[in-house]
Amino acid sequence: MKNPYLPYPVRIDEIITETEDRNLKTFKFVFLNPEDEKNFSYTPGQFAELSIAGKGEIPIGIASSPTEKGFVKFTVNKVGLVSGHLHNMSAGDRMGIRGPLGNWYPWKEMEGKNVVIVGGGFAFTTLRSSIIYMLHPDNRPRFKDITVVYGARNPGMLLYKDELSAWEKRDDINMHITVDGATDPDWKYNTGFVPAITEKKITSADNAIAIVCGPPIMIKFTQPVLQKLGFPPERIILSLEMRMKCGIGICGRCNIGDKYVCKDGPVFSLAQLKELPPEY
Amino acid sequence: MIKKLFTGSDWVDALKKTGDLYKIFVPVREGDFHNFRPLEQGTKPNFDFYNTRLSPKSIVYPQSERMFESLNDPEAPDKGILKEAAKDYAPRAIVGIRPCDAQAFQIVKRNFDNPEYRDPWWVRRFESTILVGLGCNDPCPTCFCSSVGGGPFHEEYLDVMLYDLGDKFLAKSITEKGEEFLSKVIGGSPADDTALKKAEALGPAAIEKITSTLSSDKLKDKTVTGLFNAPFWDEVAFSCINCGTCTFLCPTCWCFDIQDEVYGKQADRIRNWDTCMSPLFTLEGSGHNPRENKFQRVRQRFMHKLKYYPDKYNNGVQCSGCGRCVRYCPVNIDIRQVAKLMNEY
Amino acid sequence: MHEYTEKIRDAAKRLLKEGKVDTFIGFKKGSVPMMNEPALITDPDKADLLHWDSNCGLNLCNYLTKRTDRIGIIANGCTSRNIVTHIIENQIKREQLYIVGIPCTGMIDPRAIKRAVKFKEILDVEEKDGRIIVKGNGLEESFEKRAFLQKNCAICLHRNPVIYDEMVGEKAPEQQEIESFKDVKKIEVMGSDDKWGFFTRMISSCIRCYACRNACPLCYCTTCFVDEAQPQWVGKSIDPTDTMTFHILRAFHCAGRCTDCEACERACPMGINVRQFTKKLNKDALELFSWEAGMSEDQRPPMDVYKTDDYNDFIK
Numbered sequence: 001m002k003n004p005y006l007p008y009p010v011r012i013d014e015i016i017t018e019t020e021d022r023n024l025k026t027f028k029f030v031f032l033n034p035e036d037e038k039n040f041s042y043t044p045g046q047f048a049e050l051s052i053a054g055k056g057e058i059p060i061g062i063a064s065s066p067t068e069k070g071f072v073k074f075t076v077n078k079v080g081l082v083s084g085h086l087h088n089m090s091a092g093d094r095m096g097i098r099g100p101l102g103n104w105y106p107w108k109e110m111e112g113k114n115v116v117i118v119g120g121g122f123a124f125t126t127l128r129s130s131i132i133y134m135l136h137p138d139n140r141p142r143f144k145d146i147t148v149v150y151g152a153r154n155p156g157m158l159l160y161k162d163e164l165s166a167w168e169k170r171d172d173i174n175m176h177i178t179v180d181g182a183t184d185p186d187w188k189y190n191t192g193f194v195p196a197i198t199e200k201k202i203t204s205a206d207n208a209i210a211i212v213c214g215p216p217i218m219i220k221f222t223q224p225v226l227q228k229l230g231f232p233p234e235r236i237i238l239s240l241e242m243r244m245k246c247g248i249g250i251c252g253r254c255n256i257g258d259k260y261v262c263k264d265g266p267v268f269s270l271a272q273l274k275e276l277p278p279e280y
Numbered sequence: 281m282i283k284k285l286f287t288g289s290d291w292v293d294a295l296k297k298t299g300d301l302y303k304i305f306v307p308v309r310e311g312d313f314h315n316f317r318p319l320e321q322g323t324k325p326n327f328d329f330y331n332t333r334l335s336p337k338s339i340v341y342p343q344s345e346r347m348f349e350s351l352n353d354p355e356a357p358d359k360g361i362l363k364e365a366a367k368d369y370a371p372r373a374i375v376g377i378r379p380c381d382a383q384a385f386q387i388v389k390r391n392f393d394n395p396e397y398r399d400p401w402w403v404r405r406f407e408s409t410i411l412v413g414l415g416c417n418d419p420c421p422t423c424f425c426s427s428v429g430g431g432p433f434h435e436e437y438l439d440v441m442l443y444d445l446g447d448k449f450l451a452k453s454i455t456e457k458g459e460e461f462l463s464k465v466i467g468g469s470p471a472d473d474t475a476l477k478k479a480e481a482l483g484p485a486a487i488e489k490i491t492s493t494l495s496s497d498k499l500k501d502k503t504v505t506g507l508f509n510a511p512f513w514d515e516v517a518f519s520c521i522n523c524g525t526c527t528f529l530c531p532t533c534w535c536f537d538i539q540d541e542v543y544g545k546q547a548d549r550i551r552n553w554d555t556c557m558s559p560l561f562t563l564e565g566s567g568h569n570p571r572e573n574k575f576q577r578v579r580q581r582f583m584h585k586l587k588y589y590p591d592k593y594n595n596g597v598q599c600s601g602c603g604r605c606v607r608y609c610p611v612n613i614d615i616r617q618v619a620k621l622m623n624e625y
Numbered sequence: 626m627h628e629y630t631e632k633i634r635d636a637a638k639r640l641l642k643e644g645k646v647d648t649f650i651g652f653k654k655g656s657v658p659m660m661n662e663p664a665l666i667t668d669p670d671k672a673d674l675l676h677w678d679s680n681c682g683l684n685l686c687n688y689l690t691k692r693t694d695r696i697g698i699i700a701n702g703c704t705s706r707n708i709v710t711h712i713i714e715n716q717i718k719r720e721q722l723y724i725v726g727i728p729c730t731g732m733i734d735p736r737a738i739k740r741a742v743k744f745k746e747i748l749d750v751e752e753k754d755g756r757i758i759v760k761g762n763g764l765e766e767s768f769e770k771r772a773f774l775q776k777n778c779a780i781c782l783h784r785n786p787v788i789y790d791e792m793v794g795e796k797a798p799e800q801q802e803i804e805s806f807k808d809v810k811k812i813e814v815m816g817s818d819d820k821w822g823f824f825t826r827m828i829s830s831c832i833r834c835y836a837c838r839n840a841c842p843l844c845y846c847t848t849c850f851v852d853e854a855q856p857q858w859v860g861k862s863i864d865p866t867d868t869m870t871f872h873i874l875r876a877f878h879c880a881g882r883c884t885d886c887e888a889c890e891r892a893c894p895m896g897i898n899v900r901q902f903t904k905k906l907n908k909d910a911l912e913l914f915s916w917e918a919g920m921s922e923d924q925r926p927p928m929d930v931y932k933t934d935d936y937n938d939f940i941k
Contacts, residue, residue: 054547
């Protein structure tokens with residue numbers, strides 16, 4: 001019987017510090033056993049449990065896209081025991097990954113539609129996975145216009161800065177990068193909160209699906225903007241966070257109503273969330 | 281189908297003799313109450329009880345269990361790689377389990393054994409367990425198994441049924457697994473008609489004695505958000521002290537926590553029973569806690585048992601009517617009263 | 626004692642109607658024999674839910690911690706001493722409370738009663754004229770209440786509340802010639818190994834439900850030491866060493882503060898004598914510092930006060 005609690009052993013290949021305050025690092029993992037990589041076939045939106053023996057496990061969204069072969073990437077915020085230990089590890093160290101877990105963004109429903117992505121802070125990780133996936137030549141034709149609004153507190157807190165500039169230069173994706181406040185006079189992008197920039201830059205909900213991923217306060221103020229534009233609750237997609245342990249819908253910790261965030265989520269449409277008790 | 285009669289002591293002797301084939305668990309008196317313990321040389325089984333204090337769920341699902349082991353030694357070549365801890369799946373039998381506790385295993389099985397994921401330890405241990413039930417001649421005033429799909433002599437979830445005829449036990453096999461088990465319990469005599477008639481009469485007599493009910497018939501038609509926002513949760517939750525008594529004693533509760541512990545050069549991943557009553561249960565790393573108030577946690581427990589679980593699995597409430605939470609809650613929060621409030625809302 | 630029920634209901638009605646308090650905390654009759662459920666009343670018309678008898682063994686002071694409203698509360702001797710401790714430790718302000726004092730003649734021990742009827746199912750328990758009448762199917766027995774008191778009530782020296790705004794009855798006569806620490810002395814004379822064996826056996830059935838900790842008014846830390854993760858002081862499994870660590874450390878955190886109310890033992894689903902840990906520390910506090918917890922709002926507990934003219938030698 002396959003043991004769903006046993007992680008695949010991986011090696012840390014590379015660690016990049018993403019933000020100025022050094023609290024966010026992107027880890028590139030390589031599977032020790034090649035068959036494990038095949039078994040770990042994932043879809044953007046999913047997450048995995050990063051496991052460090054002797055410390056514990058943490059559920060983190062997958063930041064790499066399945067179109068990137070040979071490795072998986074996760075961006076981890078230093079918050080507690082496990083993430084703190086992970087931040088102190090070096091390339092070459094070994095640990096484990098369990099997954100892929102959870103559901104994914106509704107790619108089937110998104111085909112043939114305009115895709116609006118609204119991200120804030122370090123919740124942008126699975127959105128990176130989604131953007132790289134969509135921009136891949138095999139996938140790009142499946143989607144219409146792609147518009148991205150991504151904001152952070154200040155320029156130093158933006159993730160994936162090199163990739164952001166590369167995407168900005170492309171003509172098959174509209175990037176609107178914003179910061180809450182910038183002291184740098186050479187800042188060439190927007191200044192303002194994500195909900196405000198969303199209101200300015202997103203002009204239509206026609207044939208569009210919106211994916212919103214960010215801190216609760218950002219979601220709270222972006223939702224009404226999207227609804228005013230005409231996005232119905234079925235076409236506003238959110239990715240939730242909850243405290244998790246097993247990640248496979250057995251330990252009972254992450255339930256919202258009769259759904260498990262780790263198994264029936266973390267991706268939910270606003271329409272689905274309206275049927276559930278507001279306990280998240 | 282095997283039907284045999286044993287005297288009390290013959291039954292215990294016969295069970296002892298199956299020692300090589302099955303690990304037998306029997307109820308044993310410990311101070312003021314009973315618990316299931318392995319039947320060994322010096323064990324004195326005691327079937328004169330209403331129900332054990334702790335449910336037998338710990339035989340299939342121990343309170344603390346080592347999941348994986350790994351070496352914490354920097355020199356070791358496989359340092360940090362988790363390996364499965366050794367487990368014992370030898371056949372075992374819980375003798376004297378009450379039908380409510382047996383029903384509880386089926387309720388919990390839907391969680392641990394589902395199409396997407398199977399918990400290897402729970403599933404394999406449960407598959408190697410035979411449930412030899414003891415029908416309740418005298419249901420307690422706090423028993424309400426018959427309102428939740430069970431009964432004092434309900435056979436559906438058992439492999440063998442034991443009838444306590446006073447001077448003798450009548451053992452009747454129900455499933456194939458139970459028949460195989462009974463065939464290995466050597467001794468006793470074939471059951472005669474008088475004994476059989478006496479046994480058959482026990483069930484209906486017992487059902488008459490049940491006075492407690494749990495009303496849940498109207499819950500399916502209510503909306504989750506309606507019940508969730510009901511005004512009575514503050515009052516229900518006031519006295520709760522957020523301990524784990526109800527969840528740990530309950531045979532249908534299954535939540536657990538996963539912890540890593542290091543001792544010298546060994547690092548273990550352990551799982552422990554956990555309780556949704558604890559304020560830490562949903563505390564996130566960022567500090568945000570969706571259930572930081574007591575009434576939210578108390579509401580979660582009752583909504584999960586009486587609404588979320590039935591909605592999810594369409595197969596009754598997550599309660600087998602054993603009454604332990606009613607008897608042992610330190611502040612006397614009564615699920616029967618809460619269910620009534622929810623059902624009538 | 627149950628004759629106080631009417632007086633308590635009247636007091637609650639009056640205080641809520643007059644707007645002297647926002648809420649009233651008391652007990653309401655339980656749904657199983659020998660149990661009562663702590664209740665909070667805000668509507669004077671609901672005051673008739675309140676009930677008092679010899680099964681009110683839980684400590685209502687547990688529900689006061691960090692409340693911000695004006696509260697009416699019933700309190701017997703031990704509960705009132707915990708209220709004083711709460712005031713001294715800044716968990717509640719005296720001005721917020723209206724204490725209805727209850728002269729208590731002791732609570733009965735449900736486990737002792739169950740043992741006495743040989744665990745036959747009890748359907749109803751009634752109190753009358755100092756006797757406890759127990760009824761069940763084919764069961765009717767009557768016991769003298771004095772012989773079935775909770776262990777702490779049998780040796781209680783402070784039956785009357787030490788702090789109150791009104792009393793529901795005449796002060797109860799305090800018990801005389803009580804040997805307070807007989808059980809502690811029995812353990813004190815044991816050898817080291819025997820002591821360790823005694824306590825190990827005592828907590829062997831602990832399931833780490835924390836009912837004892839949560840029922841105790843003294844345990845109000847936002848994050849208990851057993852729940853800390855960084856650093857993790859105590860493991861969360863039922864490993865016997867971790868369990869012993871929890872009980873012994875908790876006893877020390879209650880040292881000199883425990884009023885021996887026995888709420889911990891009443892709450893424990895496994896019937897463990899949780900009080901045995903703190904009783905020794907209560908004896909030490911009495912002998913070393915002449916200290917009994919919660920007797921007066923003006924005295925600070927020995928563990929948190931330092932004076933240059935301290936009469937103990939070891940500090941010099």
